[in-house]
Amino acid sequence: MRVRMTDGRTLVGLFLCTDRDCNVILGSAQEFLKPSDSFSQGEPRVLGLAMIPGHHVVSIEVESESLLSA
């Protein structure tokens, strides 16, 4: 899952948990700085378990192949 945050950063990780307010917890999270495709910018920063508060979530994207397997 890829989550874009209000300050322009992007987190990519395994979706683990959410609640009513859309607070999302990602596992093995990696932080990318540029909002574009995660491939084209520099080194991601490895975070591990990260929680994004719902009000800071701009967009949520899911990798299409995992949608098919669910």
Next chain:
Amino acid sequence: MVMKSSMEEDEASWGLGIPEKMKNNANWVDVTQEFKEACKELNLGELLHDKLFGLFEAMSAIEMMDPKMDAGMIGNQVNRKVLNFEQAVKDGAIRVRDLSLPELIGIIDTCFCCLITWLEGHSLAQTVFTCLYVHNPDLIQDSAMKAFALGILKVCDIAREKVNKAAVFEESTRIRQGEQRDPEVELEHQQCLALFSRIKFTRLLLTGLIAFTKKEISSVSEAQKLMSQAADLLPAIHSTLHHGIQSQNDTTKGDHPIMMGFEPLVNQRLLPPTFPRYAKIIKREEMVNYFSKLIDRIKTVCEVINTTNLHGILTTFLIDNRKVFGTHLMQDMIKDALRSFVSPPVLSIKCCLYNNHQAKDYIDSFVTHCSRPFCSLIQIHGHNRARQRDKLGHILEEFATLQDEAEKVDAALHSLLMKLEPQRQHLACLGTWILYHNLRIMIQYLLSGFELELYSMHEYYYIYWYLSEFLYAWLMSTLSRADSSQMAEERILEEQLKGRSSKKSKKKKKARPLSREITMSQAYQNMCAGMYKTMIALDMDGKVRKPKFELDSEQVRYEHRFAPFNSVVTPPPVHYVQFKEMSDLKKYSPPPQSADLYLAASKHFQQARLILENLPSPDPEVNRILKVAKPNIVVMKLLAGGHKKETKALPEFDFSAHKYFPVVKIILANVLLISVIIRNVLLLHCLLLDSAILGCSGLLQLTAVLVLDAGDLLSLSPQLILELILLLLNSTPLCYSTPHYPLQLIQLCLCEQQERPQS
């Protein structure tokens, strides 16, 4: 919280990396709307979570967009762009050639500050590597800067990994010799000198550290010389601090300086995922100070090479902060230490046991088992004080095992010796030595609690009791046993040599090797005894504040303080009930009053002073103890005489002269406060009088009221207040408009007080 549904996941653990297919060229489908709507269907407090994901994991996640937890946020909050070295050079933000002298000096000074901050414990990424110049020195074209950048990198390298053998370094800049110069030229000359001394300092530091990494002992004296030369350069550096360009921001609170060549956030993304930590870069003025202390410490460490035995090293490291290892095998050091402490026959060349195969096995295996705990012991002394205390507590367990083994080896060696040489004994030699170290560790553990300010006042009495009545008592007996063991060996040796030469019959009174240590222990014991008797007496007089909450138990506190001692068999730990019995004053008849105890304490301090003043060559430690013992003698006598018993005087403990033993001070805390208030009032009064805002009598009235109010607040008797006023008026250099002013004030106070309703 109610957990409702769960999702199936391909992978059981989310600690592993994201599967490859997610990374590159993935097709991302935006599901924001569906996600948000689905979330709305959850109830408040419900969680949608993975099968193996629980509350604990949820708690340990880093919260994004929270400045306290998200280290990556900082980059976004700063206005300037964060550029790395190559980007900055391309951008023109920093220059790699034609750097002016002030710029060079400023950058070097800031770099030194970063180096020191790193040495003080912060990460490289937040200190030295915020200097962009060190990222890629090859790109630097200015020779001085390049040399310096390389030098700093190397210093870091060696300091961190003790890597041997250096890289190339370059000297820089010419210096013009002393002619008459006009101011501009003079300035440039000063700046050149400044730059030169900095580069030279770096070089000396570097070569000094390199010398340390060499294995030969001779390199240590070389290191010492280099360090002295480096220290000589420090005044020059200090006086030229102002020549360097300064940072553009305010660095008084320790914020990282913003100036050319430094980018504090360049490594932000490389930091591990914890909450953000900020490295406070020290100021330039403190930098020189730190370097000089560092060099002093390095020089002291160099002196260690002259300490030839294990005990000497252990004592030195009680003071020192760094460690250096000799080149001798640890086992040999231990054997040497054993010989010098307790002279066990098995290690004596003349004894038949020395070459006995079985005995050799025993002693060798014992000594090998000893090496690791002793290495740890030396290493422990290299830590900072807080960690030291912690680790000392843990190492007692290992020493307890050693104690056990020592006793067994002793017994075996003794029975062997009995068969071969009936006159000699091997009773408890090794055991005594281990016991000695055990006791020293325990004593150090308790005493360091004072240095670390861990104990409350109401705990002092049992800590000092444990030290004086128990630990030091054991230490004294252990030391005397070791001494007599040494003497026995010496006697036997003399007898064996008697036939050889007649010169040996001349008996010279040599100072016994352990005598100084015995004397010091006696002094310490007396100091501790004096302290604990003082504390008990103060408690009797109600001057010790005790905790009064519901579930309080002194027993729990006591057991906690001495918990690490529970693993030690010899000496056996003293539990609370036992302690209470042993320290019960009621077993004396008549039971002593506080005055008796004060007197006894005073005698203990006197005894300590006597012992220490008779020592042949006093070292700084002796002087420190004397600085505490002498005033305490006086204070105890005063307290014994009933001085200031009725007033609410609380004792104060001043540890500034000696970190383990305080000077006891009795002050009238309230009186200090009120005298400050009165003085301020009177000064204000004087100012107003001069500017004639109020009439003289009006002011006096006002003052009287204020003074009495203050007295009421602090519940001091009016008599005392008036005494104080008189004292202050006589001592304060105020100009009075009339000579009768003080008297008038007092009279007014009295009138005012009479008019007040008695409460």
